[in-house]
Amino acid sequence: MSVDVSELVRNDAVVTLGEPERAELEALAQDLLRSAPPRIDTTEWVERARDLSTSLPARLRLTLRRFTRDAGPDAVLLLRNLPGYPDGLPDTPMAAGSVQRTATVPAAALALVSLGLGELVSFREEKHGALVHDVVPVPGMEEYQGNAGSVALNMHTENAFHPFRPDFVGLMCLRNDHADIAGLRIASVRRALPLLDDADRALLHQPRYVTAAPASFGENQGLPEAVGVLSGSPEDPDITVDFTSTTPLDDEAAAVLARLRTAIDRVTTTLILAPGDLAFVDNRLALHGRNSFQPYYDGRDRWLQRAFVHRDLRRSRALRPADGPVVHGTP
């Protein structure tokens, strides 16, 4: 019962910008490049971007506003036909930890649209706290369970271990892989839940799982707290799990997690993003991952840019020095 893109279209989860809307967004991005300091990761740049985001095309603002209230059955929003580089797309970066420090039209467009959903946020321990990340295959990291890899990336909540993980993850495609087979995989808890029985659903709410922080988030972490994979309303719960780094604490919890994984597999949709596509995943309701692809490291590999959004920035204030956008460490 995998969900295909036509179903997303029926559910208003796909919005293609018309040419005038694309031109309006490009003009806003150009205005941001002209009127803000060149470096993205400054308070001034984000303030200017936030102000300009209030002038996004009206239909786009309406779409974003509705999505923040209810992300729908698939908990994803796919925006299409965003502006790219006006003078041609540069080579795909291939350095580990590559980020966008200096604004360009696509990075500015990503930031403007993200600010229509909430506040931009990043993590000091990840990509040096940059607000716009490159998601690209990195030589030697093919097998890595992270976005630098090119093997299949297991389904996960972004930063599942972190209490201030993003509410939304924005992934914008600049270039797909050579064979055009690499896809963002998404699955919502709303689709998976009906495939589980009541006992399994109840157990998934119990604190019988741990998700460890990666070493990059610091050594002085105690043991991670045991939590449920599901939380909140039993009829419409949030999901927090990473099928690479979440560990069940007992055999029964392990068996239920395996059944959840099967259910997730059955409802997973693969979105082959095309240049100009921007997918926002509601990180509270949906998991994401990626299928495998072949990188060539010839400057024409797959290239996404990524940004994280918080709906309530205040919640993480204790970990954000000077009220900046960068979350430091874990509580």
Ligand SMILES: O=C(O)CCC(=O)C(=O)O
């Ligand atoms: O490569 C993708 O499509 C998704 C990678 C991913 O999980 C991420 O960048 O957070």
Ligand SMILES: [Fe+2]
């Ligand atoms: Fe991810």
